[in-house]
Amino acid sequence: xxxxxxxxxxxxxxxxxxxxxxxxxxxxxxxxxxxxxxxxxxxxxxxxxxxxxxxxxxxxxxxxxxxxxxxxxxxxxxxxxxxxxxxxxxxxxxxxxxxxxxxxxxxxxxxxxxxxxxxxxxxxxxxxxxxxxxxxxxxxxxxxxxxxxxxxxxxxxxxxxxxxxxxxxxxxxxxxxxxxxxxxxxxxxxxxxxxxxxxxxxxxxxxxxxxxxxxxxxxxxxxxxxxxxxxxxxxxxxxxxxxxxxxxxxxxxxxxxxxxxxxxxxxxxxxxxxxxxxxxxxxxxxxxxxxxxxxxxxxxxxxxxxxxxxxxxxxxxxxxxxxxxxxxxxxxxxxxxxxxxxxxxxxxxxxxxxxxxxxxxxxxxxxxxxxxxxxxxxxxxxxxxxxxxxxxxxxxxxxxxxxxxxxxxxxxxxxxxxxxxxxxxxxxxxxxxxxxxxxxxxxxxxxxxxxxxxxxxxxxxxxxxxxxxxxxxx
Numbered sequence: 001x002x003x004x005x006x007x008x009x010x011x012x013x014x015x016x017x018x019x020x021x022x023x024x025x026x027x028x029x030x031x032x033x034x035x036x037x038x039x040x041x042x043x044x045x046x047x048x049x050x051x052x053x054x055x056x057x058x059x060x061x062x063x064x065x066x067x068x069x070x071x072x073x074x075x076x077x078x079x080x081x082x083x084x085x086x087x088x089x090x091x092x093x094x095x096x097x098x099x100x101x102x103x104x105x106x107x108x109x110x111x112x113x114x115x116x117x118x119x120x121x122x123x124x125x126x127x128x129x130x131x132x133x134x135x136x137x138x139x140x141x142x143x144x145x146x147x148x149x150x151x152x153x154x155x156x157x158x159x160x161x162x163x164x165x166x167x168x169x170x171x172x173x174x175x176x177x178x179x180x181x182x183x184x185x186x187x188x189x190x191x192x193x194x195x196x197x198x199x200x201x202x203x204x205x206x207x208x209x210x211x212x213x214x215x216x217x218x219x220x221x222x223x224x225x226x227x228x229x230x231x232x233x234x235x236x237x238x239x240x241x242x243x244x245x246x247x248x249x250x251x252x253x254x255x256x257x258x259x260x261x262x263x264x265x266x267x268x269x270x271x272x273x274x275x276x277x278x279x280x281x282x283x284x285x286x287x288x289x290x291x292x293x294x295x296x297x298x299x300x301x302x303x304x305x306x307x308x309x310x311x312x313x314x315x316x317x318x319x320x321x322x323x324x325x326x327x328x329x330x331x332x333x334x335x336x337x338x339x340x341x342x343x344x345x346x347x348x349x350x351x352x353x354x355x356x357x358x359x360x361x362x363x364x365x366x367x368x369x370x371x372x373x374x375x376x377x378x379x380x381x382x383x384x385x386x387x388x389x390x391x392x393x394x395x396x397x398x399x400x401x402x403x404x405x406x407x408x409x410x411x412x413x414x415x416x417x418x419x420x421x422x423x424x425x426x427x428x429x430x431x432x433x434x435x436x437x438x439x440x441x442x443x444x445x446x447x448x449x450x451x452x453x454x455x456x457x458x459x460x461x462x463x464x465x466x467x468x469x470x471x472x473x474x
Contacts, residue, residue, distance in 0.1 A: 019197070
């Protein structure tokens, strides 16, 4: 038998008092012995590996807070910052910014009940949605191409391809500078929130995980256009979603951006799968498991894999021609799957540049080798999607040991295999069991080194068997 008393805490920082991160304007706690406001009814928050913004919401009773008749709804405006604590009262598990608020009233046997529901996004959304407008119709606006040239020169001054962190940090600093220089109007309210609750130094809040820290090619694209420019779109143009992922998550209570090459390991690098085994592993316990659904599907299957750099001599046209034959080692084919599903190419394209030249050119040969390695990795990671299991799972949130709770971007051990946690949703309702809903993918059998077992050995065995009570290893 396991017992816990889930007592969450919410700290709220409003713009009215200048967002002092040391002193919250409101503190909510489900602990009736606390001096904080106790009429919190529910909260939830979500995180996902394909979303920098996340989302959250919480509901409280709209009680009066002073002798002027003002209520919670009056004193907690949009753009307020919220920290959510679970179990550990020193390190928040989520930091968000309120975007919407709703006031409701209902009649009950106890009389009129007024509630307020606040909704918003992760505090990282203040960065992800940071926008620079360079519309030529705005008076005195800097020319978009001039700003693109400035950023290109800054990146090229490194004298080598940038690291992932350098690229993201340099572009973030540039966006902040351009937002003031172009129009003379700085979004100081937004920048103030970022500086106080995330940090001023991007090298501190941008974390790059895994062995692949370096971009393999020089960066080139139109960074700014004559319209609205969003920093997250610029990152995604250079770090395409089939190869890279970035998301937001609290690390030791601090909101951070996690960026990394998808942790598929490298089958041609001496069997090194450290990017997979390095992810924290959560063991699903039957005691905490409340429900799950697993499925297999052949709707997303790829049988040929080609990577290319837009602007390179060997661009899309070159590799699309090479795709037509399985004998060309420039493109990776899965002949067994191709006989079953037909020709289904997966294209991985990058914005960059390389000197034009033929085979024999040292730079081109090096780039070609990097592309071939990426094709092999993509084949390993994406060719067996029809054999893998995915689906939702719900477990109890452990307030006694919050550091052991599953987190987005980590692994889960279940049914004898391992899964990738692509999303989490924490929910708490007063008087009920707090839960975490997981989005699982890539359910397979892995060996001790983290490599997927080959052929039929890699498919989860006896998935329909009973998940026995008290059998912690499944």
